[in-house]
Amino acid sequence: MLTIARSAWLVLVYNLGVIAWGAYVRATGSGAGCGAHWPLCDGRIIPRSLGVATLIEYSHRITSGLALLSVLALLWWVRKSTPQGHPARLGALMTVVFMLTEAAVGAGLVLFELVADNASMARALFMAVHLTNTFVLIAWLALTAWWLSGGEAMTPAATPGRTAALFGLLGAVIVVGVSGAIAALGDTLFPSKTLAEALAADLSPTSHMLLRLRMLHPALAIGTAGLLAVAAPLMARRDGTPLAAQLARGVAALAMTQLLAGLINVLLLAPVWIQLLHLLLADTLWITLVLLGAVLLRRSARRVPAREVAVAHRV
Template sequence: MPPTDAPDSAPRLARFAWFTVAANLLVILWGAFVRASGSGAGCGNHWPLCNGEVVPPSPTLATVIEFTHRLTSGVALLLVVALVVGARRALPRGHRVRAAAWVCLGVMILEALIGAGLVRFELVADNASMARALTLGAHLLNTLVLLAALVLTALWAGGAPPLRWREAGRSRWLLGLGTVGLILVGMTGAIASLGDTLFPARTLAEGLAQDLDPTSHLLLRLRVLHPTFAVVAGVLVLWIGTAAARWRVEAGAAGRRVAGLVLVQWAVGLTALALLVPVPLQLTHLLVADLLWMAWVVLLARVLGAQSGSASRTSEATARAASMSNTVPADSSR
């Protein structure tokens, strides 16, 4: 096994970090349900209060959905704060896990501020402005950064080596393209989902006609970007997943998971399109997208982190060989 600089308490921290990942994933899915159900204005334009109250009396269903999202988001924030505290207590100053945990907290705070901006500027409910679409895209990007930071925190707390882009050779360019591609798929998916929610089609043919009609709302005409990026980036990521084992043996399982999730995501996306994107399939599509992104981050850690692990093992082997060459003559002289 590759050497690790993590102390004995790191495995417990890693388990807590993975729990925090799972909790945040649930919060993300519930946030998507808030948008899909049109409940974003359930607390009015008040934040952090809900309709001017700490606990709204006699809430409507939309208020319950939105208020629940705020409560669970608060719990997720507290978990990330606990992760920072745990990393500070368990690991020495300057350790990459401590730095990653602080990044998680910073991105988490930014996530809350973006959500607050959506509410305060009333970019919710039936708002079909490009400001809302762009903000949702930024929200999705921030969410991906948060998940990546949380996954890396968990991996590093478990003893995974740091990422070394410069030692990856030509593969780093493919990995970089795959990362950008998945981000673009996610951001365009957020915009497409908004268009599906605000302008639902009665039939698949009607939806396709809306996408191609130059007089349609811009959100509808932008929907075509999502499947385009999904196919192009998906093919690249699928190929990288199957090729990962040839780059690093340690990355084989992670690569197969990525490749499998790409195929699952294509199947879910096509099914959602054929069934006119019902809310359960929207949430399933987002869940698989997040799982694919997290699997991709693990793959990056396996490919790029293996560089340092391989280098360390090579150095150890060289040192052992040198030690043996120095001791053999002494033994023979006796």
């Protein structure tokens, strides 16, 4: 079981790399590198001409295809190695489902030509769906690895209040992520030469909608980071386990680090490297919050009276 668990974590790490490379495709404007063809590149299995944009997009398709094969192999291995009713079976199955929807959304971006310099709101909506699907995909993959590593199955219905609070936090992170994806698209399509020029574009009523929406992201990010920094430790304290406390501290620390990365991103006018770092931090924060949820909603979790928790902390 240890071997399959380690493999599941490696599949998760590999998929994070594929996600980052997909962001690089967008940030460099290489999404049209294979033309309006999918899954073929320029209508061929191997494109005849490998320019820079084509090479970037083609390599992303290859790594994405390998990502699909990796989760299919993981599903087969999980079904072979675990008994009926093991939670990892559901996790691996849902991972494959959302990997297929991820591919479908990516294909839609290409086939509808919502790539390169396309600045339509349709592209922004597709990116919002893409980001949400990506988060759900890596959540299921992280849970699969967690359950294979000995994590308990979850029983959300047993603690409805805690479940609602967790889903509220997860929803807030998704909203921030979507606003960040839209802001990054604006940065890519309408680059500014100075910070003053970028701020003026954000505030101008004549600017493109993507630029005017860009202002929402920092406001949402600050509010959500503050919420996570307060709510996650409080929920972990009520759970009363060292693991929950450790994960909650990770959530709070990552939320604050994200704010710092976002500030650097703004000050440096969104260079590609900081955009990729910002995305990877967002994915890491999301995974940590998902794992915190898995601990708080585990089958053996119980409601702990506030007085009991206070006494335990004094001791």
